[in-house]
Amino acid sequence: MTKDVENGSDVRHRLLDAGEELFADFGYDGTSTRQLTQKASCNLAAVNYYFGGKYELYLEVIARKMRYLGDRRIEKIDKIITDKGNRLTLEELLTVFAESFVEPLVEEAGGRRFMKLVGWEMLNPKFPKQKFLEEMIRPILQLMTGALKKVCPDLSEEKAVLCITSIVSQLLHGIQMDRVFAEVKDEILVSFSLQRRIEHIVEFSSAAIRGMSSKGNVAEK
Amino acid sequence: MTKDVENGSDVRHRLLDAGEELFADFGYDGTSTRQLTQKASCNLAAVNYYFGGKYELYLEVIARKMRYLGDRRIEKIDKIITDKGNRLTLEELLTVFAESFVEPLVEEAGGRRFMKLVGWEMLNPKFPKQKFLEEMIRPILQLMTGALKKVCPDLSEEKAVLCITSIVSQLLHGIQMDRVFAEVKDEILVSFSLQRRIEHIVEFSSAAIRGMSSKGNVAEK
DNA sequence: GACTATTTAAAACGTATGTTTTATACTTTA
């Protein structure tokens, strides 16, 4: 069996995949080396052999997924923004942003898993925060801030960043609610579908940004 | 040493306090009985003696804090709303709501801790969700939905709930960011103070709700 | 003061963890 391009045997990849799944579900401490190696169908010592230890495997799992998912989301949003060019209304921008932002996080199983992984990181950080900010948050925030300022020239840089943050927080919260209370269907409080939530977030946020643009010279839909 | 009113010895209370702190910081699985009893300055077996086990102690920790914090927040918001009565603008309502909502969660150490505890619950639920919904979410959501509909009669019930959710998600996200990236000060992305964030959220959300009230008959500030 | 129930203390049990070690197969190179 030959090694593939970058130092990866089958076992190595299987361990990364197993880690991605198990770390997301049970957290770092909740996942044992034995679970990992069992799911990867390999020997117990393989974790230490290939990665040096459980911790290094964990870092690699996050770094890999972060790159993949981040790039995918960025290029998705970037493409639509550049395609539409200057004829882009606020509602359209927020809609494509919301959908492009959410889609990789819920469409494929890997996205949902990563969301949960980030949740663990928020409580028990083991991955360097600076790296997370630089590679995951900053690119998309800059991309969207730029696009938003084009559509709403009146917005200051600061306010643009805060508005994007407001939208992102609503989207993330919506995804969370959708996941956590998925089984509690009979509740009025949480019974909205994710799609319905996104529609509202776009409407809510467009109205907000329009209202905040002092001169009100933002084109109506 | 006499027992106090409700089946609580000193050791019992010290264990609850220790649990509140340790479970928040390290999660359920990350907190050992030995840590708990050491922090409570009592014997290892006391957890099993007083609560039956680590799990029952955990449930009691959450239930106690949930009652205390929930009641405090509700009465705080309720008081201001009824005090102001009918002469309450949208901005005022959202401001008092934001501050009353956030204050118990950040002012006292116990609030921050509970936030983190809820974070653990989202990832690894051990407390009945129905109970959490009924006692923690529904009361405040109903209270605010009612108040909002008074100020904005045009809003449908559904939209009112969604708007409150939007505000809450921004507030919670803001608190989270403040906590998680507290040490990463030099970042443009996250360098806003919590107070600044709240101001923005109020401005953003007022504008949103104004814009969504179709007839535009919501009193200006 | 003696008896009983309650509370604290310490040691022990069984299990699971991450890692290391030792041994065996497989692949590559000479």
Place this chain on the structure above:
DNA sequence: TAAAGTATAAAACATACGTTTTAAATAGTC
């Protein structure tokens, strides 16, 4: 083919966990 390097396997190690058991001490009651 023989030697060297790589990969898998299984067992062993030291530690930590939640809980149970056993023993001592303290409080309240007659």
